[in-house]
């Protein structure tokens with residue numbers, strides 16, 4: 001319909017121009033002939049006047065035709081120059097966009113909003129990011145983008161994109177991706193939904209490799225929860241683990257034990273062999289303890305030469321046996337000083353158990369610490385259980 005009406009407009013305009021020209025022309029001929037016959041009755045003069053009248057008509061219409069054509073051609077030329085300039089600017093923008101996309105530390109994409117994330121376009125960075133050439137991912141020719149995503153992320157991502165589309169907002173996602181060579185990377189994606197002319201929705205955005213940042217983050221997280229010397233949990237993390245395990249024990253009505261370990265006469269090791277040798281002993285006993293407990297148990301360094309072990313689902317008897325086993329193991333293994341020599345070392349262990357000795361973390365620690373001092377008092381290299389009456393004292 002619109003093509004038809006735009007075709008009719010120039011036709012109508014040309015028709016009007018010709019009609020006006022014909023009416024004016026016929027009127028001029030008739031009117032001027034009649035006037036000439038009245039004003040110049042002499043046939044010779046009349047013939048000359050008509051000749052000049054003809055010249056005048058041709059000259060006038062020629063001038064009109066010239067001015068119309070001149071105006072139209074000038075306009076056409078300006079239009080062509082404008083189009084040429086626009087084409088050049090468009091090409092320049094395309095080139096800039098291409099350079100930008102090719103140098104993205106990731107890839108730009110355009111994909112269908114479907115469970116496969118079917119790619120319609122991916123920039124060249126796709127090969128660097130995923131290991132797949134753009135042609136391999138486009139239209140899922142070799143594999144779909146969804147199959148590269150971690151399975152557990154799929155559902156979450158779909159929900160987040162759905163919510164963003166519903167609110168007409170852009171979405172930001174972080175998820176793991178498996179590359180063609182099997183290596184895993186972390187990516188950050190930002191995109192938004194775009195409605196096509198036919199009403200279907202496609203997604204457009206960028207995907208960047210953030211593996212380095214993720215690695216740094218997890219290193220920082222580890223640093224925040226680990227004791228730098230021994231690599232065991234630090235006091236803060238250990239307190240958190242203790243509260244978490246206590247909560248679990250409370251919920252499932254299960255016992256839980258806490259061992260409070262202190263090295264005997266450790267000051268002598270430092271004083272005799274030096275601080276570096278003391279550090280070596282601390283590291284060695286940490287490894288020994290770590291290798292002597294279950295995977296569900298947690299060990300932390302509470303400070304100096306004090307260590308705490310949380311033993312989930314462990315009652316009084318088993319906790320006593322575990323503490324005794326650890327005491328014997330340390331006593332039976334001379335500790336390396338770092339210079340090839342070793343030194344014998346013993347530990348004193350206090351044992352407190354939930355729910356018998358205490359109901360909360362602080363009270364459980366206090367009961368185990370108190371029991372450890374009891375073991376020191378017995379002459380060291382001993383295991384002491386917290387007293388049951390401590391519970392009354394702790395909770396009061």
Ligand SMILES: Nc1nc2c(ncn2[C@@H]2O[C@H](COP(=O)(O)OP(=O)(O)OP(=O)(O)O)[C@@H](O)[C@H]2O)c(=O)[nH]1
Pocket residue numbers: 229262263264265266267268270274275276277278279282303304305376380
């Ligand atoms: N090498 C080293 N020594 C430490 C570190 N932290 C604490 N210590 C030392 O551990 C020693 C603890 O000594 P004390 O608390 O007096 O106890 P002890 O000598 O072990 O004697 P008892 O606990 O009574 O058996 C001190 O000499 C501290 O300097 C550490 O990170 N590295």
